[in-house]
Amino acid sequence: MSLIDPRGIYGLWLRDVKRFLRTPSQIIGSLIFPLVFLVLLGFGLGGGAIPGLPEGVAYLQYLVPGIIGFTMLLGASIAGISILSDQDVGFLKEILVAPVSRTSIVLGRIAGGSTTAIVQAVLILAISIPLGFELAGWLSLPLAAVFLVLIAVTFVGFGIALASQFSDSEGFSLIVQFVIFPLFVLSGAIVPIDGLPEAVQPLAYINPLTYGVDGLRAALVGTSTYSLGVNFGALVVSSVVMVGLGAYLFERVEAV
Amino acid sequence: MDAIRVDELTKDFGTVTAVDDLSFAVEQGEVFGLLGPNGAGKSTLINMLVTLLGPTTGTARVNGHDITEERGDVRDSLGIVFQEPAVDEELTGAENLAFHARLYGKPKAEREQRISEVLELVGLADEADNKVGSYSGGMQRRLEIGRGLMHEPAVLFLDEPTTGLDARTRRDMWEYIQRLNEESGVTIIITTHYMDEADFLCERVAIMDQGEIVAIDSPEGLKDSLGGDVVTLGLDGPANEFVDRLGDRPWVRERDRTDEGIAITLEHGTTRVVDLVRLADETGTTITSVDLEKPSLENVFLSLTGSALTEREADEPAAESVSDEQSSRTARAKQ
Numbered sequence: 001m002s003l004i005d006p007r008g009i010y011g012l013w014l015r016d017v018k019r020f021l022r023t024p025s026q027i028i029g030s031l032i033f034p035l036v037f038l039v040l041l042g043f044g045l046g047g048g049a050i051p052g053l054p055e056g057v058a059y060l061q062y063l064v065p066g067i068i069g070f071t072m073l074l075g076a077s078i079a080g081i082s083i084l085s086d087q088d089v090g091f092l093k094e095i096l097v098a099p100v101s102r103t104s105i106v107l108g109r110i111a112g113g114s115t116t117a118i119v120q121a122v123l124i125l126a127i128s129i130p131l132g133f134e135l136a137g138w139l140s141l142p143l144a145a146v147f148l149v150l151i152a153v154t155f156v157g158f159g160i161a162l163a164s165q166f167s168d169s170e171g172f173s174l175i176v177q178f179v180i181f182p183l184f185v186l187s188g189a190i191v192p193i194d195g196l197p198e199a200v201q202p203l204a205y206i207n208p209l210t211y212g213v214d215g216l217r218a219a220l221v222g223t224s225t226y227s228l229g230v231n232f233g234a235l236v237v238s239s240v241v242m243v244g245l246g247a248y249l250f251e252r253v254e255a256v
Numbered sequence: 257m258d259a260i261r262v263d264e265l266t267k268d269f270g271t272v273t274a275v276d277d278l279s280f281a282v283e284q285g286e287v288f289g290l291l292g293p294n295g296a297g298k299s300t301l302i303n304m305l306v307t308l309l310g311p312t313t314g315t316a317r318v319n320g321h322d323i324t325e326e327r328g329d330v331r332d333s334l335g336i337v338f339q340e341p342a343v344d345e346e347l348t349g350a351e352n353l354a355f356h357a358r359l360y361g362k363p364k365a366e367r368e369q370r371i372s373e374v375l376e377l378v379g380l381a382d383e384a385d386n387k388v389g390s391y392s393g394g395m396q397r398r399l400e401i402g403r404g405l406m407h408e409p410a411v412l413f414l415d416e417p418t419t420g421l422d423a424r425t426r427r428d429m430w431e432y433i434q435r436l437n438e439e440s441g442v443t444i445i446i447t448t449h450y451m452d453e454a455d456f457l458c459e460r461v462a463i464m465d466q467g468e469i470v471a472i473d474s475p476e477g478l479k480d481s482l483g484g485d486v487v488t489l490g491l492d493g494p495a496n497e498f499v500d501r502l503g504d505r506p507w508v509r510e511r512d513r514t515d516e517g518i519a520i521t522l523e524h525g526t527t528r529v530v531d532l533v534r535l536a537d538e539t540g541t542t543i544t545s546v547d548l549e550k551p552s553l554e555n556v557f558l559s560l561t562g563s564a565l566t567e568r569e570a571d572e573p574a575a576e577s578v579s580d581e582q583s584s585r586t587a588r589a590k591q
Contacts, residue, residue, distance in 0.1 A: 011358030019346045090340035094403075097306050098359035099331035 008100040009108040016112025034071045052192035054223045064133045065216035066189025068121045072151045075117025077176045080159030084169035103247045114152030136222035143219035150235035151212035157242030164249040189213050208238035257320050259284045259411050259443035264314035274300040276467035287437050289458030290447040297467040298447040306336050319410040335404030336413040345389035360407040378402035394425035414446040451553035465561040482551045485525025490545035491517040498541040
């Protein structure tokens with residue numbers, strides 16, 4: 001039973017992808033929330049009242065990377081829920097009794113959850129273009145993809161770590177609501193961090209999504225608070241930490 | 257090598273001891289039953305044997321591998337059908353099997369071959385590409401049993417495999433499990449709270465109650481331990497000599513006169529009826545009716561758990577006899 005079992009990881013990934021593709025309602029449903037935010041904030045506020053916005057950047061340009069980050073958070077929470085619903089229906093035992101290390105199971109779930117979250121994020125990006133979002137250039141897409149992967153791994157890992165502490169999907173779903181919104185708001189996704197109350201600003205600096213959204217903004221819009229290197233480094237660290245934490249906590253899950 | 261060897265295995269949940277110092281072995285190729293009421297500790301025992309739970313003390317070997325130190329090998333050696341259905345209803349039958357095969361490290365060619373073999377074996381070849389959500393309860397169970405066999409395990413655990421199935425499907429499932437054991441030679445451990453199921457399927461049965469094994473034997477042996485079958489004869493005319501001479505027969509355990517005849521407790525009632533008739537002939541007694549009642553595992557179970565429990569309550573002051581009884585039980589369980 002090796003620590004990293006590629007075939008097992010692939011099997012887990014394939015299952016998540018198949019399930020995702022077979023439920024179009026879930027795909028569409030997962031896009032509605034971010035789209036509502038995008039339209040309400042992007043066109044409702046129009047940027048007039050936002051303090052600290054970078055010079056010469058329209059609010060929609062500023063907002064789209066933030067909404068993409070939000071979509072990733074939602075996608076990650078679904079990955080956490082899917083582990084718990086596997087537990088609810090007993091399928092988790094089928095996975096845990098197989099000769100696959102827990103680390104590989106966590107990696108497989110992260111791979112699956114990240115893929116579906118990234119697909120959702122890409123759909124949001126695609127939809128935002130006819131709404132008026134302008135890409136800095138087509139070459140910014142591969143760079144954005146790197147950040148999407150790192151954000152996905154960080155937060156799906158976080159979702160799995162959090163899910164391992166719950167015994168049913170209902171309790172988890174409830175808590176997730178209270179986690180997602182602070183992460184979203186305290187990331188510079190909607191308003192720049194300088195525009196947030198000073199008391200909560202430190203929270204934004206330890207929020208990995210801050211660096212994820214800033215990195216996406218650098219890639220897609222060409223403006224950012226931090227350098228690409230800082231954003232990339234911060235996300236690599238958070239990815240490693242979250243994968244490790246997820247594997248560590250999941251190791252202790254007893255399925256019965 | 258035994259398929260399973262359990263050695264002083266104990267599992268505590270806080271102050272509750274779910275499995276209490278169990279020791280027993282299961283031979284290769286055997287169909288072995290764990291019979292007991294809900295909460296007897298059957299599932300806890302199974303969960304330890306399949307490495308989902310760690311034991312508090314003691315250990316066990318599955319196919320020669322230690323359940324705490326060689327988990328990977330143990331998992332490779334076993335297949336399990338859980339008490340609760342554990343299939344992915346969004347995937348097709350073939351996809352569920354493919355998922356399983358990947359987790360068990362089967363390369364593509366072998367995987368595809370095993371999937372079609374297994375689907376054929378469980379009679380689901382025509383349903384392979386339909387979502388499992390559209391399967392009936394019996395079909396889902398068959399798929400799960402097939403999945404348990406995908407990686408050709410040495411030991412197959414079936415945890416309450418027919419719970420929730422209708423009578424007809426249960427019967428089919430029994431025959432199916434029996435055929436499986438005969439054809440593939442896989443050792444089968446089955447937990448159940450249905451007496452008839454254990455009776456039909458198992459070569460040996462361990463009766464569990466409150467975390468202990470209170471008896472372990474073949475279904476026949478367990479039933480015989482009750483004192484045997486009861487033959488009730490209706491008698492006509494003078495029967496004293498008949499009754500007296502019955503007392504000399506070593507195979508007669510008890511005889512009770514009733515209003516119309518006699519109730520005789522004996523071993524192997526079916527074969528002794530002839531002897532009874534012959535004896536009646538010799539003594540000039542007329543038999544007007546014969547009734548043979550074989551004890552069921554139900555009776556065994558009640559006598560081992562139910563009445564023991566009431567005894568304990570009734571004999572509160574006589575603590576000695578209780579502990580005697582318990583130690584003799586443990587001794588029996590360890591055999």
